[in-house]
Amino acid sequence: EGHLRIFAMVRVGTRCWVVSQSGLYVHDPQTDRFVSVVRAKDRLYFRATAAVAGTDAVWFGGDGGTVSRLDRKTGRLELMGVIPGRKVSAVALDKNGRVLVATGYTRVALPFSMRSVLRLPAADALAFDGKAWLTVRDEVRPAPMPFRCGYQGDNMNRVKHQLNYLVRDGKRLSFLQGVFRPKVLCEDPVDGKLWLATWAGAVSIPLPRPAADAPEAR
Structure with missing residues (x-):
């Protein structure tokens, strides 16, 4: 208790x-200490x-109700706004190119440093047309996802590491090494990637191709 989570x-x-929750560190073998490389302003728990x-x-x-945009050309991740008291349950694009966001209630509190971030309407569904966020009644339906991370079997509690297996059909x-509690978010056919949620953010991996001799998940 009281230690930063790795x-x-x-x-x-x-x-x-x-x-860790406080940033990125590297071990210096000469001093046998961890040196701070990137210090987070707030704990990275979203x-x-x-x-x-x-x-x-x-x-x-x-x-935490955050909505962010990763620009393909610049590689910049921009926080577009926060939906107070809500968590984002689904994100999709409609036929007109609008970004649709579905939300649900949550008790996650935002850090004080995010007080100046744009507050979005606290609604069940929002749409962004490139200019403004609007409350909508549209049903947000994410694209079907054949991939997942997990384990199926009777001995799940004894093989928790198998939650890091990437499974398709x-x-x-x-096996996804170096990530904690991965969850498949979406396919990215433009860049040929698969986006995964981790305990502290998101990562991308090359979009896997199914192998004919791949073992069945157990």
């Missing part, structure tokens, strides 16, 4: 890199809960 630990060459890939950008929703494709 989200990921990866060894690269002779160095160990750690991502989890990506939904995403959709468009032509120009990838949109993410979070469990009941067959294991690969």
Whole structure:
């Protein structure tokens, strides 16, 4: 209790890199200490809960009501706004290119440093037409997702590490190393990627191709 939670630990060459609630650290073998590389202003506990890939950008929703846009050209991730007292449950694009966001109630509190972020309407569904956010009655339907991360079987409590298996149509494709509690968000056919939520954000991996001899998930 009282210690910062570690989200990921990866060894690269002779160095160990750690991502925690307070930022990014690397181990210095000469001093046997972890050195801060990126210091987070706030604890990184907002989890990506939904995403959709468009032509120009990838949109993410979070469990703290955050809505962010990743621009494909610049690579910049911009926080577009926050829906107070809500978590994002789904993100989709309609036939007119609008971004649709579905929400639900939550008790997650935003940090004080985000007090100046644009507040979006606290509604069950929102739409963004490129200029303004509006409350809508549209049903937000994400695209069907054949991929998932998980484990099926009777011994789930004894093999929790198998939650990191990437599965498609009941067959294991690969093991996701270096991420904590991964969850599939969306396919990105533009860049050929698969976006995953982790405990502290989101990552992308090359879009897997199903193998004919892939083992069935158990």
